[in-house]
Structures are given as C-alpha cells and as structure tokens.
Amino acid sequence: MTRLADSFARSRAEGRAALIAFVTGGDPTPAATGAILDALVEGGADVIELGMPFTDPMADGPAIQRANLRALAAGTTTNDLLAIATAFRVRHPQVPLVLMGYANPMVRRGAEWFAAEAARAGVDGVICVDIPPEADGALGPALRAAGIDLIRLATPTTDAARLPAVLDGASGFLYYVSVAGITGTQQAGQASIETAVARFKAATDLPVAVGFGVRGPEQAEAIGRVADGVVVGSAIVDLIAEHGAQAAGPVREFISTLSAAVKRAAKEKAA
C-alpha cells in the first residue's frame, strides 16, 4: 500500500476526512520550510502538499502568488524543493508528501529526470495544474514508471463527458477544485460540493478531496462530512505571510483547529 492510500485508509477507518495542508516550498525561505512542514504534521495534517514556486502561477490567487514570489525572491530552486522533500521524508517516514505546481519547472530537465528525482526524495504524488489529461504524454507516464501517483484535478466544469478522461491514469486521490476560479478567493456552496462529490464517487474508487476556498474550521467541518479529504492552502499561506520565519507556531495552532473540525465532522456522521 502506498503512503497516500494508507493515509486515506486510516482516516476512513476513523470515519473522518483526511486533512490535506498546502504550503509553498521556500516560503519565506528554503531553510524555514522544514519547521513549517513539521508544524503541519504536529497540528494534525494527514497529507502534505508542497507547492513548487513558479514565476507565473496562473491558477493562483493573490495569497499564493505572493508566496511564490517570496519563495523565488529567497532564491528557492528546484534542488531546494527536492532537498526539503528529502529531509521531510527522513523526519516523517509515514506522512504522504505531494508536490504541486506548474508544468514548466516540472518538465524543464525532462519529465523522467523530475520523476526520478521526486521518487528519490520520497515524494508520493504530483499535482500539475496546467497539464490536462489530453496533454499528458510525458509527465504522467514518467511519474507512473517511477511509482509516483499522478493526482488529477476535477472542477465544476468537468462534466460527465470529460470525467472519464480525467480519471484515466489518475491515482492517489481525485482533487476537486470546488470553484471555477483561482485559489483562495471564492467559496463554493455546500450543496454544489455535495452534488459534485457524489458524482465523482459514483465514477471512481479513488478518495475525493475538496479544495479551493476552504478558509477555516467551519468549512473544513462541513466538507469533512461529505468528502474523503479537505484541502487547505491560502489560509495557511496567509499565516506564513504574516509571521514569516516564526510561522511554525501559529500554523500548528491553526492546523489543530482544522484537525479538530474534521474529527467533529466524523462524530456528527456517526451520530
């Protein structure tokens, strides 16, 4: 069983959704990222999404755009990202780590190079925002060959006709981008999330995680009642923007409120 499958299975056994936490690697500096990742784990995150900074984050709202720029201004390189992942894997042998980012930094030295280096660093999955299934001739196959899950995105515009293409070759989990928009700006209605999750679960056995616009415990709890995973990103990145290299404490505290929220959702489901 992969670390990702194992993690979702454990959450499911507890009758709750997995908590998936996103931060941008290298924000505020490559040296500070390790302590922030530890804080995510200590606060109760089940899966870590490590963002690969990019100069042109087209799908991101202002919070994560600025995080990307802070990371790049601090000199963060692809090798730094891989080193952060490698060190995380040593400290947390069981916690799944997923790289999330844009195509160009991932394919710059070739998809095989990236897949091999990510595998060596102990990365479990990769989410690439701007390679749709139709354009996935190189990265997906390279990742699969290296034993890394290719996590696909589904959105409110992914209709029944497209869903099979999205699911074909997907593994790890299905990431539902719950709003048609950029990260951290709008929030989806609970009813639309419930409908979408039900639709995806009818089409796949993969766990379905919901993200984009999940700002705090209240939403995490509501989504936790219907999804297999809850993704939180911009709200954590905002704390890093505010506290910089001292962000680990506030991040740990915030994550523990989210972790409590998904556990509350489990109790409500059981009741």
Place this chain on the structure above:
Amino acid sequence: MTASNPSIRPNTLRSGPDESGHFGPYGGRYVSETLMPLILDLEREYRAAQADPAFKAEFDDLMTHYVGRPSPLYFAERLTEHLGGAKIYLKREELNHTGAHKINNCIGQILLARRMGKTRIIAETGAGSHGVATATVAARFGLPCTIFMGAVDVERQQPNVFRMKLLGAEVVPVTSGAQTLKDALNEALRDWVANVHDTFYIIGTVAGPHPYPELVRDFQSIIGQEAREQILAAEGRLPDLLVAAVGGGSNAIGLFHPFLDDASVKMIGAEAAGYGIDSGKHASSLAGGSPGVLHGNRTYLLQDDDGQITEAHSISAGLDYPGIGPEHSWLHDIGRVEYQPVTDDEAVASFQLLAKLEGIIPALETAHALAVVEKVAPTMARDQIIIINLSGRGDKDIPTIAKAQGVTI
C-alpha cells in the same frame, strides 16, 4: 481558413497544427482543467464557423466596411532610393481602423464570441494596440469589456489607455511580476477561469492554448493573402523577401503564412533584442531562449535552468514578452523563416528614418522590422522585391521616443 492533417498533405508547410494543436513539438493545450472544456468548445465552434459561409461573409463585410480593407501595398520609393538596393513595399496595416493589424483578429474572435453566446469580453494588452482593437469591437458589438494591462505598460502607453477608456472598456493595471505583457496575460487567464460561463477571452497573438494560435493566424492571414495579390498586380511576380516584427508573432505569421509554400520567398522575423542579446536584457526568445511551457503552449521561452520565466526587455511594449507563438518556434527550427534580433537603438533609428523619408510614423514594434530591412535591402539587387509588414502606426509611441531623446512634451 482550413486546417488539414499534415499526413495527407506532406508537401505543404501550411497544414499545421495537427489535431492536438501542435506545430512539430510546439503548441498544444496546457491549461487548467477548469478551462479545458471551454477550450474544446471554442475549437468545435471555430470548426463550425469555418464551415459556415455566413460567418465568412460577415467577417469579409466587416473587413471591408469597418476595418477599411484591403490595406494598400505601397511602394516606398524614397526608402528604396536611400537604401540603394531591393525595391521596398510597405503593407500598410497601420491604415486599418484602430491603426494596427490587431483589429483583423479581433473582428474574427468577437464573431466567435457572439456565436458561442458569450456576453463579456476580456483581453490582455502590451502596447495597447490589441487592447484598443478589442475595446473597439466590444463597443461595436455592445459587449462589456475588461482589458488587463501591466502597470508599467499603462504608464508608458497612456494615449492607448485613454483610448480604451473612451471606447467604454475597463482597463485593469496589473501589478504582479514585472507588470508587463506576461503578467497581463496571467491576470486575464485568472479572470477567465473565474468567469468561464459568460466570458470570451480575445487573445491578441498567435500564442496560448490550441486553437488560439491557429485561429489568430487564420484571421491575420488576410494580410498575406492581399499582399500576394497586390504584388502580383504591381510587379507580376512574387516578392523575394518578407520582413515583419515578431513579439508573439501575429502580424508576421499573417504576412508569412500564405507564402510559406513559395520556396523562392525568403522570410525574416525581427525579434526585439532590447539592449542586446549579450546584455541579458532582451525579448528574443528564439535567439536567447529555449523550449518550455507557458500560457497554454509549448514554445521558445526566456527561462532559467529551473524553468522560471525570466523578464523580457524591449523599448517596445508590444514585443516585451518572454515567449513567441508556437508556429514561429517550428518555422525557426525547420529553417523556413530566419529570425534576427534588433536592438532598441536600432529600432528607434529606423522609426525616425521612416518618418523622415516616407512621412509615415511606424509603431516601435514595426520599427524593428524596418531595421532588418535597412540591413538587408542594400545587399540585394535593385530588381529584387521586399515586402515589409507596416503592422501599426506610431502615434502611441511618441511619448516613449520623446523620452528616449530627452524631450519633454
């Protein structure tokens, strides 16, 4: 306006892109899942429009009566004499309504937007020419319009910003990144992804996800189709050389594409070299870049070893972009078109030369192509023929030129 399978017509360079939107290894569709269904819709709708005589009839009618086509092919007698070589013809795209070639594409795309039932228009702009052309067609068709423009470009292209506002467009200054064309494109994509249900994105150049590079080229190919007929009428033969400026490359591909299969016609694209390729401050993605993925397509980009996009520099806001249309990348690789870098200083000198010799003030973008002609025309025989795409007029650049000369106006 047809695309066919290259495997069926192996002897043509004009059949691309293939079904997945590729010109050789370039192009494709690298967009987020949210946009993917819309991009596929656009392609379906474009194929339907290509097959619909009513679409072409309306496009042609607007080209004639609204844009003012055909644009003249003008023999530049004094420029020819001055350079002492090949005969130089100017394809006068600057005489189009709104003063540049950009309107050709905007007319085509707004007709597509209407076909698709979209009720809101967005666009990015660098120099403002595409923004003005988009604002113009949005006004003409009664659709609200938002133009994204880098804050630096807003500053250096004030006349065009005011023009867009006069036309009823909202101009959004983009303050992320280097605050130029690349960042305006990012912001337009962010707006689009949040408004997919009602918004049509009129991309201004032959870049972006398939089918944009193809459809923009098709709408701009009217330039080369007319030039071909006009030069045959004037000289009874095809030209020896075509020259055009290349940022994204829409005016260049518009002129070049109808001639691609004429082996005797050479072509040169002028890339903006800023302070010079060696300075690192330039916008020449072919001379100084490498292939990568940005803004929906795979193409030559200015980037570092990690695939981070590096900032372009050009005195010309319209060429200040770290990429190039994918079809140009392919034409470069196969050697069909030669691309030459032209510095800021060379472009400014050519800008002034044309104004003084022919009484035509060209856009700074266009001046890059003129600089190439200044170099190559004297090396050619007097009975040879050059057509240069005079893609835009330079009124918008007067503040920039004044500043370059230390003049306060």
